[in-house]
Amino acid sequence: MNDRIRILADELANNPVSLCFVELGALLRKIGDLTGAERVLAGGVARHPGHVEARSLYGEVLLDRGKLRDAFREWSEVVETEPRDVGARKGLGYLFYKGGQLDEALEHLEMALSIAPMDQQVRQAYSRIRKELESEETAASAAPRGAGDMMLADSRGRPLTGGLVTDGRDVSEEVAAYLVGVSDEAARSARMLKLGNWIWITTESGNGCLHISKPTDDSTLVLMGGPGVRPAEVEMRAESAAKTAKDWMDDSRVD
Amino acid sequence: MTAVSINFDRLLGRVTGIRGVVGAVVLDAEDGLVIAESILGGIRVNAVAALAASMYRRVSHTTKAAGHGPPDFVQLQAENGVLIALPGSCGTILAVIGELDLNIGLVKIELNKILVRQ
Known part of the structure; x- marks a missing residue:
């Protein structure tokens, strides 16, 4: 060469x-x-x-x-x-x-x-x-967004990230406050009915649907779908969002 | 047993005929008392009723706070099964407990038939 x-x-x-x-x-x-x-x-x-x-x-x-x-x-x-x-x-x-x-x-x-x-x-x-x-x-x-249709709340009823807006009104704090009771009740019902740990809850009403899950023991994730949004579609988004939320929680923790 | 509850029992029997349904209960939304039931296996019907009522009530607070109003359908998905609750007429709740592979769509159809006849 x-x-x-x-x-x-x-x-x-x-x-x-x-x-x-x-x-x-x-x-x-x-x-x-x-x-x-x-x-x-x-x-x-x-x-x-x-x-x-x-x-x-x-x-x-x-x-x-x-x-x-x-x-x-x-x-x-x-x-x-x-x-x-x-x-x-x-x-x-x-x-x-x-x-x-x-x-x-x-x-x-x-x-x-x-x-x-x-x-x-x-x-x-x-x-x-x-x-x-x-x-x-x-x-x-799937990432929690600043406001709109997704929110991560802590185990004491406070919004952590994201937000929920309905008809231009921020409903994040109210929803977060009630989530603690839902989470506790879901755990109790699943345990007493021998269904194992609860994974998620979905609700449907005339104005839309909610999907509630627990990405970690100390957080609750809510996704909201407006009228016409199919619950199964929200459920699919929620799966990805839960993974992102878990990573977010892990990254946010102070060792 | 009253004529109303006998009628409910027959309708609930159709729900429990769906593969994967372990039991179905009609209960009073206020106090969780059982009005009619069709439960298979060794599940305590009173426990299902009380838990479904409480669950529905808690979830209603959340959906109302979200501006969605009271829910027409609530599904609790757990590792080994599901609990479904939806409002009936005159302050009742229909609750269904099912296995993991339960056909939710079919259950909804049957429950809606019950609601129409209530």
């Missing part, structure tokens, strides 16, 4: 406009000479700005060197010229992923997959990001 590098370096020295800079840059990168690879590719790209393959490779070297902004710029310019460049799409997907912009990352990887559907690296990255995005969406929909 070193011989080949020497030959290519000589050729480039004798003919600075030679396209051998691409292979030389790739080999230098392969042996770990990232500084050399960057220098060669920067020079080559400056002379051949339309060489998409070289620019895509240059982006990879910039990424290797931790120059994320430069890599981003390089790949962005590549996809403007050649939208079907898989390397640049993969690179941009990775950079967006690193930046926490999962939607954008997925967009680039989807494009890469449409061009190279059998590329295992792209498939794996796509699958991983998709799962992360789905779990983020689940968490977002």
